Amino acid sequence: MRCVWAVPRRARVWHQPSRLVRLLLAALAALVLAAPAAACKPQASQAYLETRLVCITCHTTLDESDSPFAVEMKTEIARQIKACRTNSQIIDSMVAEFGPSVLSTPQTHGFDLIAWVLPLGGILLGATALGFGALRWRAVRATASEDRAQSAGLTPEDERRVDEELNRFDD
């Protein structure tokens, strides 16, 4: 019967590196296993997402709601953040589940774009209308003052009569 300690000294020299190799392999395996965890650095922000998404049962943003469903959504967001999903990926997943109504603000494409464009269009339309109104008012005012100036001017006949009256007054 032989045991390790019965191995001659020369042979044991070969066993020592194998232990080292085993240690190295274990370290390498630990590194390989730890790599994905180290590579996964959460980037999304829970606070940001809670302002971008609404609780569909109470229709307020998640940061303002503590309803059971809002709590469930927050938990789901936290889970996805932990899984290193980005803000936009998490938002997309919620939109895929509930549609665009889960967003606190309308999207900037498709039909929702109207919500952004319409107020801007309204402001532009209002500004244009105001500009036209101002120009029109100015033109009307200019014509009126011209008329007034014309009506205020004396005809040669009137001037002659005024001069005559003044001369008579001087005398």
Next chain:
Amino acid sequence: MMRAVRAVAVASVLALLGLLVWDLAHQNGPGVAVKVDKGKIVPAPKLDLPLLTGAGRLSLASLRGKVVVVNFWQSSCYPCKLEARDVAAASRAWNAKRRDVVFLGVNAQDLKGPAHAYLKRYGVDYTNVRDALGSTWPKWGVTAVPETFFIDRRGRVVPPHITGQASRAQIDDGIRRALDG
């Protein structure tokens, strides 16, 4: 120019009025729940939703000729959890007895992940559909979950309408009344 502006303004006002009329015309009443609670028998509102598990849709109309127990639930709702095992047990028992009694779960305003976990945890093995935004609630008159309705073979909602946790006895009674209808 002024004539065009006036025309646009009038058109805008008319469009807004039209929108208001459309909205008023499409507003839901109190839903069938109120009528059923008064003892009335009313046609079941349309229910055509995607399946909660797997692909495809299910329409309530496709179940005409059978008594259907419609149960609205959410995975985060405590009374739903309390009744879940009883409802599932009732489903299995009735399924073993008769083929013309089916159960249909309507998962509303819920996340898919927790909803799937709920089905697994409480052994809910009957068909469930998903109403992500709870759009069916107004027509049915659902105000909170759980709520259970009984549809007779002719596609009508018959009393009783169970609000809150349903007991096994209530479910059995509801099915019997629907079968008699």
